[in-house]
Amino acid sequence: xxxxxxxxxxxxxxxxxxxxxxxxxxxxxxxxxxxxxxxxxxxxxxxxxxxxxxxxxxxxxxxxxxxxxxxxxxxxxxxxxxxxxxxxxxxxxxxxxxxxxxxxxxxxxxxxxxxxxxxxxxxxxxxxxxxxxxxxxxxxxxxxxxxxxxxxxxxxxxxxxxxxxxxxxxxxxxxxxxxxxxxxxxxxxxxxxxxxxxxxxxxxxxxxxxxxxxxxxxxxxxxxxxxxxxxxxxxxxxxxxxxxxxxxxxxxxxxxxxxxxxxxxxxxxxxxxxxxxxxxxxxxxxxxxxxxxxxxxxxxxxxxxxxxxxxxxxxxxxxxxxxxxxxxxxxxxxxxxxxxxxxxxxxxxxxxxxxxxxxxxxxxxxxxxxxxxxxxxx
Numbered sequence: 288x289x290x291x292x293x294x295x296x297x298x299x300x301x302x303x304x305x306x307x308x309x310x311x312x313x314x315x316x317x318x319x320x321x322x323x324x325x326x327x328x329x330x331x332x333x334x335x336x337x338x339x340x341x342x343x344x345x346x347x348x349x350x351x352x353x354x355x356x357x358x359x360x361x362x363x364x365x366x367x368x369x370x371x372x373x374x375x376x377x378x379x380x381x382x383x384x385x386x387x388x389x390x391x392x393x394x395x396x397x398x399x400x401x402x403x404x405x406x407x408x409x410x411x412x413x414x415x416x417x418x419x420x421x422x423x424x425x426x427x428x429x430x431x432x433x434x435x436x437x438x439x440x441x442x443x444x445x446x447x448x449x450x451x452x453x454x455x456x457x458x459x460x461x462x463x464x465x466x467x468x469x470x471x472x473x474x475x476x477x478x479x480x481x482x483x484x485x486x487x488x489x490x491x492x493x494x495x496x497x498x499x500x501x502x503x504x505x506x507x508x509x510x511x512x513x514x515x516x517x518x519x520x521x522x523x524x525x526x527x528x529x530x531x532x533x534x535x536x537x538x539x540x541x542x543x544x545x546x547x548x549x550x551x552x553x554x555x556x557x558x559x560x561x562x563x564x565x566x567x568x569x570x571x572x573x574x575x576x577x578x579x580x581x582x583x584x585x586x587x588x589x590x591x592x593x594x595x596x597x598x599x600x601x602x603x604x605x606x607x608x609x610x611x612x613x614x615x616x617x618x619x620x621x622x623x624x625x626x627x628x629x630x631x632x633x634x635x636x637x638x639x640x641x642x643x644x645x646x647x648x649x650x651x652x653x654x655x656x657x658x659x660x661x662x663x664x665x
Contacts, residue, residue: 333629334626334629334630334631335629335630335631335648335652335655335656336631336646336648337630337631337632337633337645337646337647337648337652337656338631338632338633338634338646339533339646340465340498340528340607340608340609340646341527341528341531341533341646342527342528342529342530342531342533342580342584342608343647343648343649343652344531344580344583344649345531346530346531346532346535346566346570347530347531347569347570347573347576347580348576349569349570349573349576350530350531350532350565350566350567350569350570350573351566352569353565353566353568353569354562354565354566356565357561357562357564357565358562360561361561361562363561364557365557365559365560365561365564366557368559368561368564368565368568369389369557369559369564371564371568372389372537372539372559372564372567372568373387373389373539375567375568375571375572376539376571378572379571379572380511380541382511382515382541383544385544385547386514386515386541386542386543386544386547387539387540387541387547388539388540388542388547388550388551388554389537389538389539389554389558389559390523390537390538390539390540390554390558391536391537391538391555391558391559392525392526392527392533392536392537392538393495393497393523393524393525393527393538393539393540394420394538395538395554395555395558396493396521396523396538396539396540397418397420397421397424397459397493397495397523398420398424398553399550399553399554400421400457400491400493400521400550401421401424401425401428401430401457402424402428402553403549403550403553404456404457404491405425405428405430405431405456405457406430406456407429407430407431408454409454409455409456409457409489409490410430410431410432410433410454410455410456411425411430411431411432411433411455411456411457411458411459412433412435412448412451412452412455412457412458412459413432413433413434413435413458413459414434414435414436414437414443414444414448414459414461414464415434415435415436415437415638416437416466416467416636416637416638416639417437417443417459417461417464417465417466418459418461418465418466418495418497421457421459421493422434422459433451433455435447435448435451436638437464437467437639440469440604441464441467441468441469441603441611441639441642442464442467442469442470442471443460443461443462443464443469443471445471445475445478445479448460448479449479449482449483449486452482452483452486452487452490453486453487454487454490455487455490456489456490456491457490457491457492457493458483458490458491458492458493459493459495460476460479460492460493460494460495461495461497462476462494462495462496462510463496463497463498463499463501463502463507463606463607465497465498465607465609466609466611466633466636466639466642466644467603467611467639467642468603468604468605468606468607468609468610468611469603469604469605469606470502470504470507470606471507472504472506472507473506473507473508474506476494476508476510476513477513480492480510480513480517480520484517484519488519489519490519491519491520491521491546492519492520492521493521493523494510494513494514494520494521494522494523495523496509496510496522496523496524497523497524497525497527497528498528498606498607498608499524500528500529500577500580500581501528501529501581501584501606501607501608502606502607503585503606504604504606507606509522510522511541514541514542514543514546515541515543516543517543518542518543518545518546519546520542520543521540521541521542521546521550522540522541522542523538523539523540524538524539524540524541525537525538525539526538526563526566526567526570526571528608529577529580529581529584529608530567530570530571530577530580531580532563532566532567532570535560535562535563535566535567536559536560536563537559537563537564537566537567583649583650584608584647586650587647587648587649587650587652587653588605588608588610588647590650590653590654590657591610591645591647591653591656591657592605592610594657594660594661595610595612598661598664600612600613600614600615601613603642608646608647609633609644609645609646609647610644610645610647611639611642611643611644612642612643612644612645613641613642614641614642614643614664615641616641617640617641618635618640618641618642618643619635619640621643621663621664622634622635622643624663625656625659625660625663628659628662628663629659630655630656630659630660632644632645632646633645633646
């Protein structure tokens with residue numbers, strides 16, 4: 288079941304009045320608005336949100352328990368919770384605490400890497416399309432970006448990205464890849480890293496593993512061992528996907544100690560709030576909950592894939608919590624029609640304008656969504 292407004296409040300063990308009491312909610316002028324939000328009935332045409340690759344089930348029970356227990360520390364800066372989160376991440380991955388850097392979501396990790404390693408003389412290499420934030424950060428700062436189109440299988444084109452690596456400050460390697468849901472095997476990734484390290488020794492490689500927990504491809508492996516051994520390899524992770532904490536904003540990187548020293552100065556101090564830290568600590572070792580979320584995603588994704596394939600559409604391989612479907616026509620009218628019917632699907636990803644990205648919701652949501660899509664596509 289997805290986390291509704293009332294379910295979120297009840298999971299915290301609080302009623303509406305308790306939530307807006309002065310010790311916990313002191314932002315004057317907004318109390319009435321919050322109470323109205325809590326008590327308002329759902330809109331009759333409330334969107335089913337399949338557009339942002341969020342986990343529809345939200346955080347696990349242990350995360351909610353940890354949040355509730357941490358409310359008493361909401362008036363304190365998050366120094367101790369951040370240290371505790373670093374320790375929990377290090378234990379889970381079997382690394383030193385010196386190998387862990389926290390971020391306000393993995394988005395902050397990406398920003399830090401662009402700010403530290405990309406400059407007017409050392410460009411960013413990225414894919415097209417891919418997760419846009421690194422390129423957006425670089426362009427905002429007036430730093431050069433080289434974009435390499437995906438290959439025919441909608442994967443990162445490793446050969447061409449390697450060709451463009453010379454003189455680069457940073458390569459953004461989104462893996463598993465957003466928005467196309469594809470992965471490469473471990474051997475291909477290691478070969479790519481070795482080539483870049485040989486041909487452009489000063490270049491850093493940022494491997495974004497936001498969707499790592501959803502991968503089923505047996506040849507895939509995490510790049511964390513490479514990051515521990517090589518100062519020029521950085522692996523970012525997030526609590527936004529399988530852990531269901533996109534709104535709480537917590538992420539991290541696993542890096543070589545030498546690289547950690549280079550990046551720490553670019554981090555926003557106190558960037559993880561105490562509630563997010565508590566939820567992340569409770570979640571990272573909750574393997575039972577992770578397995579449940581993997582199964583839920585796998586089952587709903589298989590149902591959705593079967594719907595499109597039965598209708599005659601080509602569905603790409605997916606090792607994430609979303610699918611890319613080739614509609615063989617402009618996806619934008621389909622997106623707009625779905626929204627009018629209460630279903631939000633992915634935005635356009637030029638130049639792949641025939642490809643429709645659909646995030647995987649709950650099974651109930653996907654049943655409703657496919658009913659709408661059947662009408663829209665007809």
